[in-house]
Amino acid sequence: MADIQILSPPNKKVKENIATEMVKRSSIQETYERVQSAIRIVSLVVFVGGRLLINTFPVILIAVLGCVYLHIAKKSNGSNMDSCDGKKHEATIWKRPVxxxxxxxxxxxxxxxxxxxxxxxxxxxxxxxxxxxxxxxxxxxxxxxxxxxxxxxxxxxxxxxxxxxxxxxxxxxxxxxxxxxxxxxxxxxxxxxxxxxxxxxxxxxxxxxxxxxxxxxxxxxxxxxxxxxxxxxxxxxxxxxxxxxxxxxxxxxxxIQRIRRKMFELFFYTHNLYILFIIFFIFHIGIPFACIMLPGFYLFLVDRYLRFLQSRQQVRLISARVLPCETVELNFSKGHDRLGVSVEGPYGPASTNYLRQDTLVLISGGSGITPFISIIREFIFLSTELKCKTPKIILICVFRKSSSLSMIDLILPISTIPYDISDLRLQIEAYITKDKEPQLNNQTYLQTKWFKPNPTDAPIYAILGSNSWLWLGTIISSSFIIFLIIIGILIRYYIFPIENDPNDTFSNPLKSFLHMLIICGSIVMVASIAFLLNKKHNAKEDKKIQDMEELLSEINGSSVGVLAAGPKKMRQEIATICSSGLAKNLHFDSISFSW
Structure with missing residues (x-):
């Protein structure tokens, strides 16, 4: 007969020891799982975020610091504008055409x-x-x-x-x-x-x-x-x-050059396929490898969206001049009765960069005279208004027909005040290559047409105002930071739980789409806010009443008589300015039409 052994239940102390050991094991296991999860998160962030920061952040930082530098340089050049001294420089061998x-x-x-x-x-x-x-x-x-x-x-x-x-x-x-x-x-x-x-x-x-x-x-x-x-x-x-x-x-x-010249609209609209080209390129290789091309494309997206916002608003068109050669000059305010015009830019350098030369030789062919007209007009303003010393200008223009000579008339802008350009050293040489003699029959003359302004049209402003470089740096840095924050949250709480599941994988195309969506969304949000703030500021500047104290303080002279006629409150304000002692050369005299 087999021995039957009856096991007695463990006592209370043994139960407590077993429970304590289980608690220790569960806490250790939980800590291990947390560490393992943290390692997976870090590895995922390093793989995606590391590539993103290494490839993108340096270029973004240089662009932002460049905006700050250009803003300071712009203010510095603006403060030194009164001197109008351009530093001379010699053309180096490396800059000469090879x-x-x-x-x-x-x-x-x-x-x-x-x-x-x-x-x-x-x-x-x-x-x-x-x-x-x-x-x-x-x-x-x-x-x-x-x-x-x-x-x-x-x-x-x-x-x-x-x-x-x-x-x-x-x-x-x-x-x-x-x-x-x-x-x-x-x-x-x-x-x-x-x-x-x-x-x-x-x-x-x-x-x-x-x-x-x-x-x-x-x-x-x-x-x-x-x-x-x-x-x-x-x-x-x-x-x-x-x-x-x-x-x-x-x-x-x-x-291709031949196609681009003959069918420019085909070239222009076909080039908009770059959007689909980039989208499917990112779908093709995925976001980690696309980070190599992201810096340049990111800056391009910021610039392109700002240009899109600027071109959506119509500008105020004041007048137009129609030349005998059928060239049209449009004059905008800095609304044929309703001619809709949208403008981007300007993008080129200020013509004051050319002050550093002693002589400027401008050689144009046909419509190539257009940018030179703007440069010469700038020099006219500098010599007449600011009394700056300008370089000698030699304009050599070549036209196919004699009727195109009327384009030279565009050098002088439309104005009710005649310009004195005697101080401007301007020499013009014009050549005709096709006509053997002037066309005297059926001559048409220059026509000037003035337009009625549309109240909804606005003058041409820089898209981001006078502090455009600071605004651009703010847009680039803010949108990039917002993108990093949103994509970090998305990876941690949406992508990582799926990637952490051994039985599931997160779709690469979906991941690429989310990255592109967040990049575009952050740029659109920040750039739109900056654009609206500047638009609001420009509207206030248009309606701003001129500061009379600032106007009077800018008047030079040892003894300046100030005569005021108008409402009593206005005359009192002008008298206060003249008696304040800020401008000792002002002498006030009131003229009243009321007894």
Whole structure:
């Protein structure tokens, strides 16, 4: 008969020890899980946020600091404007044109040097990418992939070429951010920078097209042509890349010089496909790799939205002059009865930059005289109003027909007060290339048309007012900080819980879409607020009554008689100003029409 052992229940002390040990184990396990979760969060933030900050933050910081620097320089130049002394400088060898013909156009030695260095950067990057990629290709890895080494090298070469194209794309949008602070910091203007955008566009499209063709060849060799229809949820999207390349090819073809000149509207509207090009490009590679091109595109987005806001409001058109050559000059206030006009800009440098030269030679062909008219008008103002010493101006203009000579009449602006330009050293030489003799029959003369202003139209203002650089720096920094805060919260409380689930993955296209949405939303919100505040300020300035004390204090003279006639309150205020002692040269006398 077996022994039956009856176990007595544990006593109270044993129960307490077991409970204590379980509490210790659960607390340790909970701490371990928290640490593990924190490590996952940090790794996710470092992977996404680290790339974002490393690639984007330095450029954003330089742009913001550049805005502050340009604001200080603008105020400094404004305070020294009365002296009108331009520093003379000599043209260096590097700034002189080296090539004047060819596919690059007119380029200087500095531009050639930077172009060569940029191409060298791309070649060096591609060589490094190939070296690291080919190092992992061995007979063993080829056998595991059931292919040969040459095919694997072809795939590596195609993929690394895409990485090089991403580097080129990172520079593509800097030259076309017209209001960016980076261009003036480098001594560039938006007009001069267009050719850099063209060069970069050709380079990027050559690389991206080669990248796509190599992948198509690889898929055809390996019988994986169906890969062209794949849109991966957690990897590279081939369909998005193909769509991006197609939109890029449309823009590239429309930008050919012959097509652009004959069908400019086709070129202009086709170039708006850059929006779809960038969207599908980000869907193709994902946000982590898109951070390389984000800085330039971010600054371009800020600038483009501000220009969009400015062009949506109609400006006040005062008059127009119609020349015999059918050229029309429009004069705006700084509303044919209702001619709707929207304006962007200005973007070019102030003509006072040319004060540093002793002589200016302006050579124009046809309508190319237009920018020179603005420059000469600025010099007329400086010499007549500010009594500044201006350089000698030699205007050499070439026209096809003699009727186009009337464009020279536009040098003098429309004004009820005649301009005395005797102090302006201006020499004009005009040449006709087509007409053998003047057309005397059916002559038409210059016509000036004045318009009735529309109360809803506004004068032309700088989009962000007089402190535009400070406002631009505020918009860039504030929108970027808002973007970082919102995307950080989104990653922590929405993306990370899904990424942390081993049975689920967060969609890469959705992640890219959320990043793009937040970037655009933060820029639109901050830029719109800044635009509305400046618009409100400009409206107040238009309705602002002139300060009489400021007007009287600016009058020079040893003895100035001030006669006041009008309402009693106005005469009292003027008498108070004259008797305040701030301006000892003012002598008040009141004229009253009431007894």
């Amino acid at each position: 090539f004047v013909k060819g596919p690059l156009g007119i380029v200087s030695g500095t531009e050639i040097a930077f172009l060569v260095m940029f191409i060298a950067l791309l070649i060096w990057s591609y060589a490094i990418y190939l070296q690291t990629g080919f190092a992992t290709i061995t007979p063993k890895s080829a056998a595991a992939a059931r292919t040969n080494i040459s095919v694997m090298k072809l795939r590596t070469a195609a993929r690394r070429l895409g990485l090089v194209g991403n580097i080129g794309l990172g520079f593509l949008f800097f030259p076309v951010a017209r209001g960016s602070s980076l261009l003036p910091l480098l001594g560039l203007t938006s007009e001069n920078s267009i050719k850099y955008h063209i060069w970069l566009g050709h380079i990027v499209m050559i690389i991206c097209t080669s990248h796509g063709l190599l992948y198509i060849i690889y898929w055809a060799i390996t019988n994986q042509i169906s890969e062209m229809l794949e849109w991966s949820k957690d990897g590279i999207s081939n369909v998005a890349g193909e769509l991006s390349l197609i939109f890029g090819l449309f823009m590239w073809i429309a930008s």
